[in-house]
Amino acid sequence: MQRSATRNARLFLLMVGAAMALLLAAGAIAFLTDSPRWSVDEVALLRSLALDALEPLPPDPSNRVADHPGAAALGERLFFDARFSANGAVSCASCHMPERYFTDGRPFGVGVGVIPLNTMTLVGAAYSPWFTWDGKADSQWAQALLPLENAVEHGGDRTFYAHLIAEHYAAEYEALFGPLPDLSRFPRRAGPVDDPDAAAAWGAMTPEEQDAINRIFANMGKALAAYQRTLLPKPARFDRYVASLGDDGRPSRPGVLSEDEIAGLRIFIGKGQCINCHNGPRFTNDAFHNTGVPAAPGYPVHRGRIDGVAIVQSDLFNCLGPYSDAAPEACTALRFIVTEGDTLPGAMKTPTLRNVAETGPYMHTGQFATLAEVIEHYNAGGGFALIGHNELHQPLNLTPTEAKQLEAFLHTLTEEP
Amino acid sequence: MHRLYPLLILAVLILVGCFSSPASSTTSASAPANLDFSTTRLSEAGRYRVSFTSELNPIAINRLHTWTLHVETPDGAPVENAVIQVHGDMPEHRHGMPTAPKVTQYLGDGNYRVEGMRFQMGGWWEVVFEIEANGEKDRVVFNLLLR
Numbered sequence: 001m002q003r004s005a006t007r008n009a010r011l012f013l014l015m016v017g018a019a020m021a022l023l024l025a026a027g028a029i030a031f032l033t034d035s036p037r038w039s040v041d042e043v044a045l046l047r048s049l050a051l052d053a054l055e056p057l058p059p060d061p062s063n064r065v066a067d068h069p070g071a072a073a074l075g076e077r078l079f080f081d082a083r084f085s086a087n088g089a090v091s092c093a094s095c096h097m098p099e100r101y102f103t104d105g106r107p108f109g110v111g112v113g114v115i116p117l118n119t120m121t122l123v124g125a126a127y128s129p130w131f132t133w134d135g136k137a138d139s140q141w142a143q144a145l146l147p148l149e150n151a152v153e154h155g156g157d158r159t160f161y162a163h164l165i166a167e168h169y170a171a172e173y174e175a176l177f178g179p180l181p182d183l184s185r186f187p188r189r190a191g192p193v194d195d196p197d198a199a200a201a202w203g204a205m206t207p208e209e210q211d212a213i214n215r216i217f218a219n220m221g222k223a224l225a226a227y228q229r230t231l232l233p234k235p236a237r238f239d240r241y242v243a244s245l246g247d248d249g250r251p252s253r254p255g256v257l258s259e260d261e262i263a264g265l266r267i268f269i270g271k272g273q274c275i276n277c278h279n280g281p282r283f284t285n286d287a288f289h290n291t292g293v294p295a296a297p298g299y300p301v302h303r304g305r306i307d308g309v310a311i312v313q314s315d316l317f318n319c320l321g322p323y324s325d326a327a328p329e330a331c332t333a334l335r336f337i338v339t340e341g342d343t344l345p346g347a348m349k350t351p352t353l354r355n356v357a358e359t360g361p362y363m364h365t366g367q368f369a370t371l372a373e374v375i376e377h378y379n380a381g382g383g384f385a386l387i388g389h390n391e392l393h394q395p396l397n398l399t400p401t402e403a404k405q406l407e408a409f410l411h412t413l414t415e416e417p
Numbered sequence: 418m419h420r421l422y423p424l425l426i427l428a429v430l431i432l433v434g435c436f437s438s439p440a441s442s443t444t445s446a447s448a449p450a451n452l453d454f455s456t457t458r459l460s461e462a463g464r465y466r467v468s469f470t471s472e473l474n475p476i477a478i479n480r481l482h483t484w485t486l487h488v489e490t491p492d493g494a495p496v497e498n499a500v501i502q503v504h505g506d507m508p509e510h511r512h513g514m515p516t517a518p519k520v521t522q523y524l525g526d527g528n529y530r531v532e533g534m535r536f537q538m539g540g541w542w543e544v545v546f547e548i549e550a551n552g553e554k555d556r557v558v559f560n561l562l563l564r
Contacts, residue, residue, distance in 0.1 A: 045539075045564065129481075276510070276538050280479050285537035287515040332481055336516040336533030343512045391511045 036262065038249035045269055050242040051235050054281040057126055061326035062139045062319045063222045065176055066229060074172045075227030078220060083164055084148065086112050086155030092147070092224070095119040101355040102231060107296070107366025113152030116299050118366040121359055124352055126229040128286045129333040133348045133364045134308030135288060138333045139324075140228050141221035142317040148220075149193050157191025157198045159183075162216040177219045181212045214316065218323035233282065233354045234415040238265075241412070257412055264409025267402050272378070274406075283353035283413065290346040292383035292390035296365035301386045305347040309339055345388030357411040371407045379403060448509065448541035452560045459491065460555035465548055466491055467557040471534070478539055478563055481516065484531040485524065488548060495527025499550035503531055506543050539563050 038046065047053060065071035078084060082091040095109040096102040102122035109115035117133060125131065126140055137143035147153035148161060165173050166183050174180060186209065190201035202210065241256040257265070268274045277285050288305040295301045312334070317323055319331035329335075338344070348364045362368040368377065375398070377383060382392035398406065457468035466489050473482035488496040505514040518533035536542060542561040547554070 041564070048564075276540070279537075279539065285479055285515070287537040289512070332533065336481070336518060336535070338515065338517045341513070389511065393511075 036266070038245065040247070040249070042269065043245055043247065043249050045275070046242050046245065046265075049238075049275075049279070049281060049283065051233060051239045051281050052243065054127075054233070057229060057232070060126075060139055060141075060225065060229075061330040062324040063141050063225055064325040065219075065222050065226055066141075068176065068226055070172070071176055071223045071226035072230055073227075074169060074176065075223035075225065077169070077172075078224055079227055081168075083168070084154060084156065084161060086160075090154050092144075096122050101359050103359045105360070107361050109153070111147065111150075111153040112155035115147075115150070115152050116296065116365060117302075118361065118364055120351060121355065122228050122231050124233045124282045124354060125231070126225075127282060128284075128349075130286065130288075130308070130312075130349060132308070134302070134304050134311075135349055136308040136311040137315065137317075138312050138319050138331070139317075140225035141218065142312075142315060142319075144221040144224040144228070145217060145317055148217075149191060151194045157189055157193045157195065158202070158213045158217045159186045159190040160188065160198075161220060162186065162213050163188060165216055165220060173216075173219065173223075176223070177215075180216065186213065211322075214323060218317055221317065233352075236354065236413045236415050238409075238412040240416075258408070260405045260408045261412050262409075263402075264405035264407065265412075267398065267406045268409055271402070272396055272398065272406055274378070277350045278353050283356075284350045286350065288344070288347035288349055289391055290343070290348070290385055290388045291378070291392050292346075292385040293348070293363045293377065294367055294383050295386060296367055299365065301346070302348070302364060303345060303387060306344040306388075309337060309344060313337070313339070342389065343391070346385055347388065353410065353413055355414050357414050371410055372403065375403050375406055448562065452541070452562070454560050454562060456559065458557050458559060460548065460557040462555045463491060464553050464555040465489065465496060465550075465557065466493075467546060467548070469531075469544075469559060476536065476561065476563055478536050481533065481535045484518075484534050486520070486529045486531050486546060487527050488529065488550070489527050496548075496550045497527065498523070499529070499548050501529055501531075501549075502547040504545055505534075505536065506545070507538060507540060508543060509541060510538070536561075536563055 060066040079092040079096075082089050082094070084091065090111045094111060095104045095115075096119060097104055104110070104119045107118060109117060109119045120133065129138065131137040131140060131143035132146070137146060148156055149158070163183055163186070166180050170180055186205070187201040189195070189198045190205060190213075191198050192202055193199055205213075237256060241251060244251040244253045244256055246252055277287070277289055279285050288308075290304065312318055315321065319326050319334055320328055324331070357371065360366075360369060360371070362371070362374045368374045378392070379396045379398045381395040382390040384390065456470070457466065459466055468487045470485050471482060472484070473480055476482070486501065488499055488501075490496060501520045503518045503520065505518075507513065514535060515537045516533045516535040518531055518535075520529045521532045522530040524530055540563060542563060544559045544561060545556060547556045
């Protein structure tokens with residue numbers, strides 16, 4: 001009995017050895033004859049990331065002129081017009097530079113002052129239900145108004161902008177939104193802003209006067225949003241690779257991506273778990289996550305989504321407010337907003353990875369200068385959250401080679417000329 | 418020799434287990450193997466038989482959509498006027514849904530309209546409905562495996 005068991009154990013080991021040799025041989029043949037092929041499920045996953053899978057831009061019911069070409073034309077001019085700032089030197093394009101995919105290459109935005117947040121790209125942003133890192137706006141037009149009134153961004157106020165519209169864009173404005181009121185009775189500088197004189201002047205205006213100015217201000221935002229809705233992602237080398245994949249999981253044309261880039265893509269959807277949040281054709285789930293990103297040295301920790309929720313709910317210019325064109329039922333972002341829970345503190349919006357190699361530095365305050373540092377952050381399982389908790393569980397255990405391959409893959413997401 | 422076949426099969430299985438690519442099990446790596454994915458389930462204390470249909474089928478990630486929830490007693494009588502709370506969780510991750518869905522309308526015949534459903538990640542989800550009708554509370558959990 002015992003001898004028989006020993007013999008069986010020996011035979012078992014022999015079988016293991018034989019099976020291992022067989023598998024190694026099969027692996028070697030596959031390696032020599034073929035680059036790694038994708039499974040049916042993986043092909044489906046890769047196709048879900050390609051630009052071909054991007055749906056048409058959803059309408060913005062809160063903005064009547066969202067898809068009006070005239071509004072986009074006016075918005076484009078406003079976007080690049082530095083007169084719309086306290087010092088006459090700052091336009092939206094000062095931070096959202098077209099040649100940098102509408103980012104600025106700096107850790108912090110620089111307007112009239114320094115903005116302690118990294119400038120987000122505008123390419124494809126119109127698809128998101130929430131805007132800015134903490135989602136403090138629920139439409140692109142409401143978002144556009146925030147920097148205009150911020151003391152360190154454009155540094156202006158509502159009557160300042162209304163006067164500028166009347167002086168420089170009256171015909172274009174009136175063609176879209178109807179006649180401008182007589183603005184001569186309004187102070188040059190008034191608005192609910194930090195500047196005490198402008199705030200006092202605003203407080204002295206009647207609710208009807210404030211409403212007349214608010215309407216012009218909101219319409220400016222709607223024109224700016226109409227322009228930004230035209231900034232859509234363009235195909236990258238990655239998209240060409242996915243288009244070349246047959247149902248058999250093999251590319252019909254070799255060499256679109258290098259072996260390292262393909263290995264990086266495999267890590268992206270597998271071991272690296274990047275696809276958990278960076279999913280869909282824009283490589284973002286538009287949701288808010290806390291991965292324990294360190295604070296920028298010398299700056300307070302951003303409270304993230306917990307602040308964004310409070311701001312957007314009380315924003316006069318939100319989808320449910322008096323300047324929105326939407327029926328309340330259409331304000332789905334606000335109707336189903338998550339307002340409590342321990343996942344909100346410190347959570348920031350997942351950014352798109354399209355063009356990511358060209359849009360550093362990274363994270364909400366540009367903490368990481370390079371993609372290699374970002375990958376190291378995730379490879380370590382995120383950082384210690386100074387507010388809220390880090391959602392990530394554990395280190396990814398990527399080898400240095402795998403980290404480099406992942407980085408190589410990220411470079412394939414840059415749009416082709 | 419035939420007595421050794423089980424050993425050979427075992428050896429191959431062990432090796433396949435060792436060699437299988439982690440990428441091939443991207444989204445379901447650590448979900449329990451015996452999860453029940455039925456869309457009709459008995460509530461935990463057995464008070465209600467509950468089923469759902471999604472207007473988005475198959476359910477895709479990152480899409481706001483609507484479900485219809487049907488609630489009946491175990492013997493098939495529709496449950497009217499229930500107060501229903503809904504939330505979703507990813508047991509393998511430390512977060513739930515990006516939205517707070519709500520039952521927005523009673524459609525009659527034990528059917529309830531659930532608006533605001535949205536999932537932001539592929540993988541294993543639990544969608545929990547807390548149901549209270551005629552003073553009786555119970556809960557039902559549906560498992561989803563999203564890609």
